[in-house]
Amino acid sequence: MPQQTEAAATAPVSAGSPRRAPDLGGLLARIGPSLSPRKISGVYLLILLIVFYSLATSTFFSTTTLRTIATEQAITAIVAMGLTIALAAGVFDLSIAGTMGLANIVAAKLMADGGMSPVLAILLTLLVGAGIGVINGLLVTKARIDPFIATLGTNSILLAAIFVVSNNQNILGIPAGFQKIAGNQVAGIPLPVFYVLGLSLLLWYVMACTPLGRRLYATGGGREVARLAGVPTTRYVIGAFVCSATIASLAGVLVVATIGTGSTEVGASYLLPAFAAGFLGATQFKPGRFNIWGTVLAVYLLATGVKGLVLMGADVWVPDLFNGAALILAVGLSGIQRRAKVTEVAPEAGEPATLDDTVGPSTAGATR
Amino acid sequence: MSQTTVQSPQAEASVRLEHLTKTFPGQRALDDVSLEIRRGEIHALVGQNGSGKSTLIKVLSGFHKPDDGSSAWLSGEPVDLGGLSEQQLASMRFIHQDLALVPTLSVQENLHLASSGRGLFAPFDRRKERAEVRELLKTFDLEVDPDAIVGELSPFEKAAVAIVRALGGASDDIALLVLDEPTAALGATETEQLFRTLRHINGLGVSILYVSHFLGEVLQIADRISVLRNGRNVCVLEAEGTTEQQLISRIVGSDVEKATPPTPPGADRDVLLQVDGLRGPGLTDVSFGVAAGEVVGLTGLMGSGYEKIAECLAGARPFDGGAVVVQGVRFTRLDPATAVGAGMAAMPADRRGLGLIPTFTVAENLVLPDVGRNFRRGRIDRRAEEAEVRHWLEVCDVQPPDPERRIDQLSGGNQQKVMLAKALRLDPKVLVLAEPTQAVDIGAAASIRRLITELAERGHAIVVASSDPEELEELCHRVLVTRRGRIACELRGDDISEDRLVFECQFEGAL
Incomplete structure (x- = not known):
């Protein structure tokens, strides 16, 4: 029995099968499982929704509508992606709402009242966001406060900060040039859509393809296990909070550019959609794991559902109802997925597996 | 045993079990077990882990339904253990090791949790209630403040409160009080206190079934002792006149086949791991070395320190003093990454919390x-x-x-x-394996042990922290036994036997 680690060296040779001419059957067998409704039910549902609304309303299937959805939801998607990092690390970040709001005010104030150049203003705002993340991270790792409570607290403090900084006045006089970062289009597609695409590619790469991502998920899946495996979990948790807050402040900056004012009301309305998307996303692509593509898909799935209903004449309270129901459904669904998976393999597993029942992949993992 | 002899109601037996069998899928936990607890006696139940003690208690409490063919009597009345009536269940009271008290509530509140006997919103007279509780505690000869918060009580006081709660005011109707490892959290003086309370209760006419690993204590408190091994009755002994040594040989059984002891490595091998005066919470001055090719066992009772040593070596538990020397490099603190960097890898005992x-x-x-x-x-x-x-x-x-x-x-x-x-x-050159075959079926355990032996032959230095004496006997060249945070003795070669290990773990003569 060889027991040294030559395996790593010999591996690619033995595993790399000789290149063959492309064969359709093999290709299908390889990508087939990832097209299974179990993994991408959301994609099928999205297609279904689009077809249904297109038939049910005369206005839904138009470039205007699609462009509106894509643009309106870009900000939600960005916040939700940041939150996904925190969730993957096993912590809740409720302060993303307050962070967004404060970033929005700070960026507006720096440009309108401070006369600062947009680039500098954006950088400073992101720095403020990162600072909020550091504070959250320290509260959770050093002061050992439950993330839910810690970020609930910081969120409220941020709301106070918004009031103080803005003097409870919306901030006007945002430079027109700055507003172009949200308003301009390339090839008919609004810029924010590209931001979503760029950020999701970057985050997907880091979370799915690098050791850093693997260690992030390990921190969320079992902090002590990860620590014993040599992962500096404290730094990963703080880092996750910093990412989540920085990305939330980026979203806050984009809000200023989109609406052209620094508004004291920004933030709160994004919190629930972000969480709903995060949890719904964890049932997609890689069920049981918070993942970037899942989150992005979920944002647009929820938005399409809401938009169609609105076009069909639904009342103003429908979006709230829809997002809330989706969050509950998503969490319930991941529980069912988890249980189904366990019973599915129980017979051949011999003795009962002992690891599963208490630690859930998406929900329980994120509570501490 | 014929049915006729047991049909006559035995007035002096509080509980009587005959031909009790309990089969789980793929495993017979209890096999034709009989147990008689006489009225007014303290009866101890002993045996190794997995011998069937806890299954027996769970059958008594109605948690497990026994197989057909088992029969039972409560205070002379034949009963069906699979379907005990409320009243029959109430005549047996159980105190588990964790006591099941609410630590944030007061003594009084804990005592009244289940048995307020009033409506949900009925007002209660705090003063009157306190007086009742004080009276109740007095009947048990206990001096505990009814307003004290349970979490702040001493371990003995907690155990006593659990006992008082279990018995309530009605010791007359109670056929049996079952205590599962009641002294596990207690020091020597507190154990004495608890025994005084138990004797007091026993004097009130309550029969007691006392389940414990601590054989010295069992011999002190019990009138008679039933020994289980592999789900079967071995014998019933009178405590008086029985020695700890005799009890151990009954627990382990003489039919244990002696595994061939592993051949020790040559004396000239390098010492790859040296633990030097390790100190910390629950650990005092722990020193030992492990040479290349050597398998050293660490064992003891749960909480005696052997499991903490393994955690320190894994970098999972900080230590206050002393050092760990791995392949000549000295560490006064060890985190998991440095341990791995030094060539030492660990397998934790807590698979769920630390392993995977x-x-x-x-x-x-x-x-x-x-x-x-x-x-x-x-x-x-x-x-x-x-x-x-x-x-x-x-x-x-x-x-x-x-x-x-x-x-x-x-x-x-x-x-x-x-x-x-x-x-x-x-x-790694040094492996620290904690409970390597816990909760594992026999086939998997054998293949894991084979692998460990091979690794040692290939020159690894291996530490096996285990509570399984059979495993230690099979694998180890040397075994260190911890008691109360210290290494109390070292066994080598032929001295490593199951009964010797059980004896050394539980031996309390020195204290």
């Missing part, structure tokens, strides 16, 4: 400690990773050898093998 991430696949778990190894050209090379994982799954005989399966879909034995593979992949 349940939401990860087999491959992701296995490569976690050095996940960067297959990072090339900007991304983790999945193919290389998978090939590497397949190799280790084969080395450790993991079934099924599927890297992409989620770890919680494997059996306990295979999860254990994945943890071993995870440690071996780091190419």
